[in-house]
Amino acid sequence: MIAVLDDSLLADPAALAEADASGLLRSAATAGAQLRSAAHAAEEAGVGQLAGSRPRALVLIRRPGCSEHAALLVNALLGPECPIPVVISDAAPSWIGPLDVLVAHTSDSGDRELADSVGRAVHRGCEVVLSAPAEGPIAAAGAGSARLLEPRVPVPPGLDFPRAMAAVLVTVAALGLLRADLNELAGELDGELERDHPSHEPFVNPAKALALRLADHTPLLWGTDPAGVALAGYAVATLAGHAAIIAQAADVAQAARAGALQRVLAEHRQEDIFHDPFDDPVEASGGSTVLPAPARVLLLATEDTDPTAAVLRRAGREWPTADVLHLVEEVPPGGPHAALRRAMLMAVRFDLAALYLGLAGAVLGSDRDPAGHNYSLG
Structure with a gap:
């Protein structure tokens, strides 16, 4: 079966607390x-x-x-x-x-x-x-x-x-x-951490919402500006370190030049009702058959410039299937040091998202592939 993360685990603070024996969430806070x-x-x-x-x-x-x-x-x-x-x-x-x-x-x-x-x-x-x-x-x-x-x-x-x-x-x-x-800046991080608190449901918790967007996918994290590219590199590291999830970081223009756009668009053809999701199965340990995690593009933007316009300018076209992380509600355009503030808030959000994914995986138990993705094999 296709990889599926049980999102009810992220909505259960008691289960997360039990899994967090090392107090990682408290440390991130x-x-x-x-x-x-x-x-x-x-x-x-x-x-x-x-x-x-x-x-x-x-x-x-x-x-x-x-x-x-x-x-x-x-x-x-x-x-x-x-x-x-x-x-x-x-x-x-x-x-x-x-x-x-x-x-x-x-x-x-x-x-x-x-x-x-x-x-x-x-x-x-x-x-x-x-x-x-x-x-x-x-x-x-x-x-x-x-x-x-x-x-x-x-x-x-x-x-x-x-x-x-x-x-x-x-x-x-x-x-x-x-x-x-x-x-x-520390006060702003405190506000982000309050929003990301384990007691908050995923629909009001930005870190849990981000975790759910990345779960069961191969994250492609592409920066639309220099700070966004640097942040993508950090996000890849924290996802690997805390959730054992393999992701890719790149500049959106470099990703487009490398042909990543065509590959991602090809993957989105599986939304076609005639697409067979079992075309490319992967054999996991023990002989079980699982599917490769589909890619999910997430554009990371820290500058005031609209990310869509930035992508069009730098990559030569729009990216309609991509998610966008651009914290303009938390840090309104025109404010001082907006790029730094957004980057720090996003770094904290990725830390918490990675921890939530890692802890949810620990609750799920051993249904994990070597890349760290969680699989339900029923």
């Missing part, structure tokens, strides 16, 4: 608190003292986890008009020196490669903003020199994206590149 605590830590660490400086380069270190996605999103928000070069690297470049600023985030206190990068940057007089645990080789490498933002709200790895974003945002704000009030 700390997004606003992560921003506030990081802002306070940055103030105490003196990140604001970078104000007025114009570094030769801003180096954003990407390590396993959320740091890469935070670096890519902030770089997309800064855009090509950023007055200083932004370098995203796995390690401190060989040319790092006193004219540069380096930002690094990790939840792994034992990351030796990052410790080496921090030590090299500090030794060469580079300004270092470090978001990392206070104990371990990384903090030791920056001791006395790096501006350390110690985590004050403990969360499992994979749910620290707000803290990773905060480390970069406080730095670019101090440098005058992108100013945003983290406390106000």
